[in-house]
Amino acid sequence: MTAILGISAFYHDSAAALVVDGDIVAAAQEERFTRKKHDPGFPANSVAYCLKEAGLKAEELSYVAFYDKPLTKFDRLLETYLAYAPKGFNSFRLAMPLWLKDKLHMRRTLRQRFRMARKTPLVFTDHHESHAASAFFPSPYDTSAILTLDGVGEWSTATYGTGEGNKLRLLGQLQFPHSLGLLYSAFTYYCGFKVNSGEYKLMGLAPYGTPVYYDLILERLIDLKSDGSFWMNMDYFNYCQGLTMTNDRFAKLFGGAARHPEAVLEQRHMDVAASIQKVTEEIMMRMAREVQRETKMKNLVLAGGVALNCVANGRFLQEGPFENIWIQPAAGDAGGALGAALFVWYQLMGNPRQPGGQDSQKGSWLGPRFSNDYIASFLGEMDALHERFTDEADLLDCVAATMAEGKIVGWFRGRMEFGPRALGARSIIGDARNATMQATMNVKIKFRESFRPFAPCVLQERVQDYFAFRPGQESPYMLLVAPVLERHRTALSEEDRKKMTEAADLRQRVNVVRSTLPAITHVDYSARVQTVDEKRHGSFYRLMKRFESLTGCPVIVNTSFNVRGEPIVCTPQDAYRCFLATDMDMLVLEDFVLRKERMSEKVTAREREKHLAQFELD
Ligand SMILES: [Fe+2]
Numbered sequence: 001m002t003a004i005l006g007i008s009a010f011y012h013d014s015a016a017a018l019v020v021d022g023d024i025v026a027a028a029q030e031e032r033f034t035r036k037k038h039d040p041g042f043p044a045n046s047v048a049y050c051l052k053e054a055g056l057k058a059e060e061l062s063y064v065a066f067y068d069k070p071l072t073k074f075d076r077l078l079e080t081y082l083a084y085a086p087k088g089f090n091s092f093r094l095a096m097p098l099w100l101k102d103k104l105h106m107r108r109t110l111r112q113r114f115r116m117a118r119k120t121p122l123v124f125t126d127h128h129e130s131h132a133a134s135a136f137f138p139s140p141y142d143t144s145a146i147l148t149l150d151g152v153g154e155w156s157t158a159t160y161g162t163g164e165g166n167k168l169r170l171l172g173q174l175q176f177p178h179s180l181g182l183l184y185s186a187f188t189y190y191c192g193f194k195v196n197s198g199e200y201k202l203m204g205l206a207p208y209g210t211p212v213y214y215d216l217i218l219e220r221l222i223d224l225k226s227d228g229s230f231w232m233n234m235d236y237f238n239y240c241q242g243l244t245m246t247n248d249r250f251a252k253l254f255g256g257a258a259r260h261p262e263a264v265l266e267q268r269h270m271d272v273a274a275s276i277q278k279v280t281e282e283i284m285m286r287m288a289r290e291v292q293r294e295t296k297m298k299n300l301v302l303a304g305g306v307a308l309n310c311v312a313n314g315r316f317l318q319e320g321p322f323e324n325i326w327i328q329p330a331a332g333d334a335g336g337a338l339g340a341a342l343f344v345w346y347q348l349m350g351n352p353r354q355p356g357g358q359d360s361q362k363g364s365w366l367g368p369r370f371s372n373d374y375i376a377s378f379l380g381e382m383d384a385l386h387e388r389f390t391d392e393a394d395l396l397d398c399v400a401a402t403m404a405e406g407k408i409v410g411w412f413r414g415r416m417e418f419g420p421r422a423l424g425a426r427s428i429i430g431d432a433r434n435a436t437m438q439a440t441m442n443v444k445i446k447f448r449e450s451f452r453p454f455a456p457c458v459l460q461e462r463v464q465d466y467f468a469f470r471p472g473q474e475s476p477y478m479l480l481v482a483p484v485l486e487r488h489r490t491a492l493s494e495e496d497r498k499k500m501t502e503a504a505d506l507r508q509r510v511n512v513v514r515s516t517l518p519a520i521t522h523v524d525y526s527a528r529v530q531t532v533d534e535k536r537h538g539s540f541y542r543l544m545k546r547f548e549s550l551t552g553c554p555v556i557v558n559t560s561f562n563v564r565g566e567p568i569v570c571t572p573q574d575a576y577r578c579f580l581a582t583d584m585d586m587l588v589l590e591d592f593v594l595r596k597e598r599m600s601e602k603v604t605a606r607e608r609e610k611h612l613a614q615f616e617l618d
Contacts, residue, residue: 002349003056005047006341007110007538008067008130008333012038014195015334016046018364018420019341020071022351024138026053027366027418029334032570033389037615038197040350042113043337049368051182052456059117061090065344067336068127068153070106101118112176113236123348125340127153128304131328134339135303137346137353138361139326145297147287150332151181160291163301166346166353177240180231180283183222186237187276189579196305203311204452206277207524207532208506217279225278228287237272265279265451277311284312285319292321303328303335307479308420310528314481317473327362329419329477330546338418339468363536364477365425367416368570375572375589387593388571392539399588400546406434407585408445411577412562413539417568419431422560423530424457424540426568426575427586430519430557432456436555437519439511444583447612448564452559453527456520459544460533461546462554466517476529477539478558484530488516489525519557530558565615581611 003338008019009030014201017027026049031037051058106124112117125133131148146168151159157179161170174180183583184202185195193201226228234240236250244258254272259265287302300322307313308331316325328335345351374386379386389395399409407430414425422428428445430437432454442450455464463469467482475482492500496512500523503509515521534541548554561569563582569575572589579594581586587594 002062002345003054003060004063004065004341004344005050005068006065006130006337006344007043008045008336008340009042010040010558011333012026012040013334014040014043014046014334015048015330015337015418016043016050016484016548017147017338017341018056019345020049021339022345022353024338024342024360024362024366027330027338028048028368028416029330029418031567032367032416034613035567035574036600037565037567042109044113046337047114053368058115059120061116061120063121063123063341063344064110064111064116065104065123065125065340067125067130067333067340069124082412090142093281102175107412109227114215123344125343126156127336128156128173129168129170129343129347130161130339131158131303131331131338132161132163132339133329133347134328134335135301135307135326135344137342138169138328138338139297139299139301140355140357140359141301141326142355143297144299144301144326145295145322146293147291147300147302147307148304149180149306151185152179152292157181158285158287158304158306160295162211162295162297166351167346168297169273173290174229176184177234178230180230180244180280181240181304182237183232184276184280184306184309186239186245186250187272188600189305190250190254190258191273192261192263192265193430194261195245197258199305200272200308201452203272203277203309204397204522205265206311206510207274207522208451209267209272209525211278212271213275214251214278217275221250224283224286226286227290228283228285230283230539257374264504280306280309281312284309285315288316289321298323300325301327303331303339305332307331309480310525311481313479314526317470317480317482318468326359327477327479329361329417329421329423329479330437331479335419358535361477364418364423365415366418366535367425369415370572370590370591372592374593378572379589379592379594379595383578384594385598389591389593391544393595395588396539396543396546398593399543399586400550403429403431403547404551405587406431406437407443408437410571410575410584410587411540411543412561412569412587412589414569419477421455421530422536422558422568423476423478424532424558426561426570427540428557428561429457429559431553432517432519432555432557433549433551433553435511435513439507441519441557441559442507446559446564447582451510451521453510453518453520455528455530455561456517456555457530457532457544457558459529459541459554462548463529464553467527471528472478474533475529475531478528481526481528484517484521485517489521490515517553520555546599563612563615564571577611581608
């Protein structure tokens with residue numbers, strides 16, 4: 001037996017993954033255990049979970065793989081500091097203590113943190129090799145082009161190459177400070193969202209704007225070549241030398257200072273978002289065309305934080321040049337842990353790889369699960385009133401009927417997802433046809449006021465009835481945006497049309513009913529689709545089937561099981577607390593169902609506030 005533990009840590013989104021004889025046995029992100037969003041610390045809980053899942057002790061590991069090369073990264077920090085010295089001293093000084101303590105002495109750190117045996121070989125894979133491995137090896141393709149795009153690893157910020165059988169080869173790269181990830185993050189920062197987590201909000205804001213700054217960005221900020229490579233004009237950015245992403249010159253260019261996180265969103269911010277989104281798509285399309293031209297491959301796999309830009313991914317789907325595309329669901333640095341482990345198994349050990357019809361990511365349901373016995377005893381301890389279903393069909397009937405009444409259900413079944421999206425194991429679900437669902441879910445469950453619609457889950461066999469998808473195209477990881485088909489769109493009244501363009505409050509715009517599925521249709525008629533199939537999704541698929549036979553509708557709303565700023569729930573305890581602290585109507589914990597209306601003990605406003613106060617607004 002060969003057991004390989006992959007680890008990513010000390011940057012953001014720490015995680016561990018375990019590959020045993022080529023099989024992805026477990027993977028989880030540290031934030032889910034520590035309840036600290038994007039936890040960058042050593043993933044002690046994730047490692048412990050992975051070992052427990054496989055029934056292994058730390059001494060039994062054949063290899064430990066770390067997802068990047070600390071020394072090379074240190075070298076990059078040092079060189080960047082020297083190039084900008086003495087200006088960069090502050091950021092350099094803040095980064096140093098952690099480097100000297102943990103990062104440069106990784107072997108010692110690992111041995112101290114989880115008793116890794118002295119003899120266990122420790123492998124450091126290159127940051128982008130880890131991303132590339134996480135994209136190619138679990139994919140369903142025997143051969144594929146590879147594209148990785150992120151902020152920065154050691155020096156690379158983007159790489160491309162090919163994967164064939166059990167080997168991948170990187171052929172070219174872009175280097176720091178020229179980075180699509182950092183460029184996008186700079187605009188994320190400028191528009192008042194959190195860097196490394198608010199990027200999807202910027203993407204969600206873009207449909208409200210007009211890309212009026214597109215040419216300006218190409219003229220002043222970047223020099224974009226026809227092959228998709230580019231140089232950034234560092235006169236406008238501050239991330240090499242300071243603690244912010246952009247500087248005064250940048251602010252002047254876009255007509256004002258960076259937006260304060262809780263300040264009003266102005267049309268200018270929407271236009272800036274639309275512009276950088278268009279630039280990003282243009283860069284990615286050019287890169288893809290170049291990579292296709294050079295590699296002649298018909299498949300493309302993607303990873304790296306930028307691969308979470310599902311609007312850009314959706315354009316690959318609509319426009320090519322590749323016939324097929326697969327994206328690693330844990331595309332950010334958490335997925336580097338999985339990539340590093342797979343890299344050792346295939347690339348270094350040379351084990352054969354036989355891709356089947358489906359990818360080997362197992363729906364990305366790779367995290368902890370909890371037995372009915374465990375849940376029964378927990379509910380007993382809590383003295384929580386519940387029903388237990390012994391027949392799955394009865395459970396699904398009950399849940400589907402509740403959803404059809406417009407109620408909101410917390411759905412907790414099976415293994416927790418690996419990657420930033422809830423994919424039907426830790427999800428809050430509801431009826432997508434309901435005109436007030438978007439507002440209700442946001443205000444009563446998430447405690448946020450969002451200008452973005454929710455994402456839909458659709459039965460795989462019916463995706464083409466609702467969304468512009470190619471025949472056979474799947475999106476099991478919710479990483480592709482596609483238009484809602486014309487026939488499901490509804491005509492707007494003159495008043496609604498006016499509201500859509502002029503309402504200062506974006507929530508009023510998003511709440512205008514534009515389709516038969518208002519909860520999931522964005523202002524530009526796009527939707528971030530997850531396709532659901534029985535092989536991957538089991539009882540979640542069967543629940544949707546039941547909902548379909550009840551209502552005729554194969555689409556539901558799926559949002560992550562958490563409140564604003566909280567990591568997605570991991571344990572039944574997390575789910576129960578979140579259920580109590582919100583206005584969710586029903587909670588499903590494996591075979592158990594709890595109904596809010598029947599709970600004798602209602603949570604007080606003070607307890608709710610206490611729960612919410614634990615999480616920093618994101
Ligand atoms: Fe990365």
